[in-house]
Amino acid sequence: MKKVRLMSEENETASIVVPGDLLGEEGKYKSGSGTYKRDGRLYAKRMGIKSVRDDEISIVALGGVYDPVPGDLVIGIVLEHGPSNWLLDINAPYPAPMHVNEVPWKVGFAETSEFLEAGDAVLCKILFVDEMKKIQATMNDRNLRKLEGGALIEVQPSRVPRIIGRKGSMLNTLKKYTDVWLFVGQNGRIWLGGEEESVATAIEAIRKIERESHIKGLTDRIHAFLEERTGRKISDEEEEE
Amino acid sequence: MGGTQEVQLMKDDGTRMDGRRPDEMRPVHIEAGVLNRASGSCYLEMGGNKVLAGVYGPREAIPRHSQNPTKAVVKFRYNMAPFSVDDRKRPGPDRRSTEIGKVASEAFANVIIVEEFPRAQVDVITEILEAAAGTRCAAISAASVALADAGIPMRGMVAACAAGKAGGTVCLDLNQPEDNHGEADLPIALNLTTGEVVLLQMDGHLSSDEFETALDMAIKGCKEIGEIQKEALYKRYQRVVDGEVA
Numbered sequence: 163m164k165k166v167r168l169m170s171e172e173n174e175t176a177s178i179v180v181p182g183d184l185l186g187e188e189g190k191y192k193s194g195s196g197t198y199k200r201d202g203r204l205y206a207k208r209m210g211i212k213s214v215r216d217d218e219i220s221i222v223a224l225g226g227v228y229d230p231v232p233g234d235l236v237i238g239i240v241l242e243h244g245p246s247n248w249l250l251d252i253n254a255p256y257p258a259p260m261h262v263n264e265v266p267w268k269v270g271f272a273e274t275s276e277f278l279e280a281g282d283a284v285l286c287k288i289l290f291v292d293e294m295k296k297i298q299a300t301m302n303d304r305n306l307r308k309l310e311g312g313a314l315i316e317v318q319p320s321r322v323p324r325i326i327g328r329k330g331s332m333l334n335t336l337k338k339y340t341d342v343w344l345f346v347g348q349n350g351r352i353w354l355g356g357e358e359e360s361v362a363t364a365i366e367a368i369r370k371i372e373r374e375s376h377i378k379g380l381t382d383r384i385h386a387f388l389e390e391r392t393g394r395k396i397s398d399e400e401e402e403e
Numbered sequence: 404m405g406g407t408q409e410v411q412l413m414k415d416d417g418t419r420m421d422g423r424r425p426d427e428m429r430p431v432h433i434e435a436g437v438l439n440r441a442s443g444s445c446y447l448e449m450g451g452n453k454v455l456a457g458v459y460g461p462r463e464a465i466p467r468h469s470q471n472p473t474k475a476v477v478k479f480r481y482n483m484a485p486f487s488v489d490d491r492k493r494p495g496p497d498r499r500s501t502e503i504g505k506v507a508s509e510a511f512a513n514v515i516i517v518e519e520f521p522r523a524q525v526d527v528i529t530e531i532l533e534a535a536a537g538t539r540c541a542a543i544s545a546a547s548v549a550l551a552d553a554g555i556p557m558r559g560m561v562a563a564c565a566a567g568k569a570g571g572t573v574c575l576d577l578n579q580p581e582d583n584h585g586e587a588d589l590p591i592a593l594n595l596t597t598g599e600v601v602l603l604q605m606d607g608h609l610s611s612d613e614f615e616t617a618l619d620m621a622i623k624g625c626k627e628i629g630e631i632q633k634e635a636l637y638k639r640y641q642r643v644v645d646g647e648v649a
Contacts, residue, residue, distance in 0.1 A: 164637045176644075180636050181551050182559025182596030198516065198558065205596060207516055207556040209636060224643055225442070226554030227461060255461040255523045294472055294521050320554075377644070 163212065179206040185219045194220025228319035228349040230254045230297050234288045237309065237347035238299060240281060243274040250286065250299050253319065253349040258297035260286065265301045283309040283353065285345055312343065312355035315365055317372045319350035324375040325368060332371065332381065338396050339388035340364045363391045410584040412570030419581070425574035428564070428624050433545070433635035435552045436642075441528075443553025445635070447545035450578060451535025456545035457528045458553040464524035475520035479508035481542055483531040503539045510543065510592045510601040516556040525555060536582035537565050543592050543602065548632050552639060559596025560632055564624030565589060566617035568609055573616045575624050589617045593625040 163177050163184075179185070185197060185204040193199055197219055198207045206212070210221040230236070230252065238250030241257055250258045262269040267277055278284065285307055289300040301307070317325065326333050326346055337344055342356035342364045352368060354361045367388055374380055389395060411420065418424060429450030438444035441457035448454075464470040481503040485494050496504075508527070515525060527550065529542040540563035547561040567577045569585030582588055587607030594601055600622075609617060 164633075178637055178640050178644075180560055180633050181557035182594070184596075196556075198556075200558070200597070205558070207558065208554050209551045209640065210554075223554050224640060225552070226556075227442075255520055256463050295523075 177212040178210070179212050179221060180209050181207055185212060190217065192218040194218045196221025196223055223320045225318060226320060228252070228254050230256075230258070230288050230291050230295075230349070232288050232290050234348040235345075236286060236288060236299075236349040237314065237345065237351035237353055238284050238286050240278050240284065242280055243278065245272045245274065248274060248278050250284070252286075252288075252297070252299065253316070253347075253351060254297065256295055256297055258288070258299040260299040260301065264289065264299065266306070278308065283314055283351075285309055285347070285353070309345070309353050312353055313361050313365065315352050315354070315368065317350045317352060317368065319348070321372045321375050322346060322348055322350055324380065325352070325371050327381070332384065335381070335384060335388065335396075336364055336367055339392050339394055340367075360392075363388070366391070410580060412581055412585060413572050417572075419569070419574060419578075421578055423574075425572050426620055426623070428576045428627060429578065431544075431628055431631050433548060433631050435548050435635045435639035441549070441553070443549045443551070443555070445545045445548035445552060447541055447548070449537060449541045449544070450576070451533060452531070452538055452541040453533040454538065454541045454545045455530045455532060456542065456549040458546070458549040458555065459526040459528075460553075461520040461523035461525050461555065464522060469524070470522045473521055474517035475515070475523040475525055477508045477512045477515060477517065477525050477527065479504045479511060479527045479529070479546065481507060481529050481531070481539065483534060483538070487531045487534045503542070506602055506604065507539065507543055507546065507592075510561065511546065511550070513599070513601045514547075514557050514559060514561050514594050515550065516558060519556055525550075536577050536579045537590065539563070540565050540590050540592070544628050544632065548635055551632075551636055559594045560629055561592050561594055561601060562625040562628040562632060563590060563592035563602065564621050564628055565591070566621035566624065568607070568613060568617065573609075573613050573620065575620045587613075587617075589614070589621060591618065591621045591625065593622055593629075595626065595629040 163179050183206045188202045193204050196208050197204050206221050208223050210223040236252045238252045241249040241251050247259050247261045252258045286299045286301050289298040291297050340360040340363050342354050342360050345353040432448040434446045437446045443458040445456045461475050481500045483492050485492050527546045531538045543563035566575050567588040569581035587609045589605045592602035
């Protein structure tokens, strides 16, 4: 374990851990994400920043693949279509099939390619994941649809919570300044729609969030960045609404 | 390889021909995150060895018959560049590199938390750019850093180091002449958290006392490498935290 400074000006520090680092005793702490138990002790199982909230120790991973969880909103890309299903790449270790019953259209047998073809992007939801990590995706929910036009970018899945922000605050900031349509998939894929210039600004801001997500004062810096780029000023009160 | 007596391996003052004490390692240098396309990567130098390691995955195992429904499979590739040795090495896999890939993948299958990724595979690719005895240890140490860099869950870091016997003395981390003309070579890999030995091979002859000494020495060597591995990873992530790289 090593203390690192989080920002050059401040004295904020965090502990970086590597796999196998001892985190604490099992009785004293609960095992959170990125940790494992062995002989009554908690250890880190991946590289990241140690975080202790109440009595739970977890590791904020700095990398790694997307681990699908039922209910997650993700952006899938159609890999292939079968007679009664599509195979989606959801940026996880495994592809996710989506059955024709799980789409909002009436699809007859072997008519799948008339609705979605290989390469199409869809906003979908993880329906379930079994113990063998077999995944099933669905589009049967509000707002789930095929994504047409716009831009699709990929970010590190571990940075998605920072891009969304607390209760979606970062996302709202991005939308307010740039007037773009934004869908952030939990799998690290982001779809943006709107005017070309605004989309480019939003992508730049997202890249900045991704790069600087561990540095304190991120929200303020993003505000400043967007203010400079768009020439708009949006007060905090307005944002609260 | 060669006789055991015709080459002098130890000096009269008890040091080795390259000036090291018997329990001294060659200098080790490790850098994490050197490749942009791979999920994780590492460059390692250990004496004259130069090794590059890259990691991909976990992703769905291909071909399908290699999938295990309960856990991920670890595919470890050990490959020597044609220019890594004095006489050009014929490129491509051979008996020796296939064997090293097999034992190393078994070593990592014990350390990576494979149960989290059923039906998947983790690819570990190591390229020996320059070889100077102890390449399998160098490759394993580099692979472990690359795996941590890729964010793959592991029970601990793995470090590998060899001990052996040259010129009648048990010593740590044999160099090229000691490996070629010495009496024995004992490479091991250690899970630094649990202390489990995840790889142990031996070439040549050691008495059981010598074996114990060599094993202890190699374990100490692994722990030393472990510290350098950690430093390399901290350095890599200081760069992430500073916002220099994603």
